[in-house]
Amino acid sequence: MKLSKLYSNQPTLFFPIEFKDGLNVVLGQIKHPENYKKDTHNLGKTTLAKLLDFMFLAQRHPKQFLFKKFDIFKSFTFFLEIELDDGQFLTIKRSVENNTKISFKLHKERLQDFSDLVDEQWNHNKVTFEQAKNLLDSWLNFDVLKKWNYRQVLGYLIRTQDDFNNVFKLQKHQGKDLHWKPYMADLLGFKGELATANYEKQSEISKLEDEIKPHAKNYQNLNEELSSIDGKILIRNNELKNLENFIDEFNFDPLDQEKIEELVDTLDVNIAQLNMVEYTIKNNISRIEDSLNIDEIQFDTSKVKKLFTEASILFPEQITKDFEQLITFNKMITEERKSYLNEELNSLKIELEEAQNELTTLNQERSKQISFLGETEVVQKFKQSNNQLAQIKGDIEFLNKQKEVIDKVLLLEKQKRELQKSLDIIQNDMQINVQQVNEDTASTFSKIRIYFNEIINEILDKEGSITVYLNNEGNFEFDASYRDKKGIDTSEGDGHSYRQLLCFAFDLAVARAYIDKNYPKFLYIDGVFDNLDIRKKRNTLNILRKYTELGIQIIITTIESEVSELSSKDKPVFSSDEIILVLHDDGQAGRLFKIPIW
Structure with missing residues (x-):
């Protein structure tokens, strides 16, 4: 599954965005020097990620910008066109005001505009929110993680800045480990059902x-x-x-x-x-x-x-x-x-x-x-x-x-x-499973480990390590870190930029490990070059282009000043085909939504 097009019923206030198969760049420009030290998120780089999440049927939340400023956005209806694994296209229609009534349209041609399509022409028109999630789940049909809802998968593919603090645990996973560790175990090729059973038995014992x-x-x-x-x-x-x-x-x-x-x-x-x-x-x-x-x-x-x-x-x-x-x-x-x-x-x-x-x-x-x-x-x-x-x-x-x-x-x-x-039987099975998967050089986990290390090695000239083990309570623990050439862990992962690098290296490694499966083949990386030195930026760009050649669609956001040193007089850092959206601070025309700052 890849992204194809995002548009609205108000094209003069929200310009249509067409996504390419390879590298897609959302470029922010600071035209007023006094804004270099200011927060530039009002341009809409991160907002775009949140809008995509909304179109993939994220639950309404009062802090989500569409509902936080409901009076501003209530008249908007958005359309997201995606390419399915079988070559068909699916357009999702969702309005802000009636956000729990979703419509779907299956079609064979890409880059369509269904903003004026009448209700009868939609394959499924204004279905309930839960029905819509079930329908979308069936169309996406992620066969490698069938028992998990597609929302669990997409959370790691559209990370916002709040999701770069931990490679494995997203910001929304602030509750019990039961809500994310079994999924992560399955994603990495371990038996997530054992993790679920382990937490359930521990909970029963605790209640007794x-x-x-x-x-x-x-x-x-x-x-x-x-x-x-x-x-x-x-x-x-x-x-x-x-x-x-x-x-x-x-x-x-x-x-x-x-x-x-x-x-x-x-x-x-x-x-x-x-x-x-x-x-x-x-x-x-x-x-x-x-x-x-x-x-x-x-x-x-x-x-x-x-x-x-x-x-x-x-x-x-x-x-x-x-x-x-x-x-x-x-x-x-x-x-x-x-x-x-x-x-x-x-x-x-x-x-x-x-x-x-x-x-x-x-x-x-x-x-x-x-x-x-x-x-x-x-x-x-x-x-x-x-x-x-x-x-x-x-x-x-x-x-x-x-x-x-x-x-x-x-x-x-x-x-x-x-x-x-x-519980002892479950934890014994978990220990056997962890040992077997760790030792299996042909396992999905081994592939992810190798790809992760290759990415970290090329960008930082260090070893990238992913470890999975059981803690003293018998629960899964996941860790990602850098190591020097002697194999000693470093503290670089403590900084936000390096934690972000760990996150997208992990997400890329997973996408590559599942490249021949029906698994999402796109990745949204917000602020990919932020605060990296020129060598690391150049190496990161090389990795991104390498992975797009493998068939992974990558959408990145960056500020022009972050990448200007990578370009030369004769060769800009990004081609015109790669730049899908330019945002700037010179008035509302440069923002994602062509409206006053909210």
């Missing part, structure tokens, strides 16, 4: 651990506690049986028996339940008070910095700042947590007072109920037995609740062990 943690911290050994509780329940049930038999043998007259039954069946049961409630509340209050008394973690960054200084190790100010921000954040979280705990503590104390007051009332009533029985030795035994009966029932109820908690935790622990076994 969160369930277990609040309960397990109260017991040192769950199995020991369970055995102890079972023994206590056995003894208490035996005591309960003996007491109930003793009480059943009392032979009071019917009236007395009625009073006793009322006493045992009503008051004593209520008292036992309230004793359980009181015990539970007191236990919860104790735990909260313990939590509130936990000391905060102390960390003195100045002492650490002094220690590093004495050891002659640089301790950057940024790390000091990051640690202090972390500590401040920790204090804020701790204070917020204490506030919630204090609220819960006050609520529990109120509940405890209410339960104790009700207990007092019930006990007084109970005393009245049994006072009529007198103070004989038999009655005393009866009263004592009833007191024990209520206490034992409360103990048994509490012990059964403890047993339920431990049984649940043990079940969760069992599930965790089973998940861990599955």
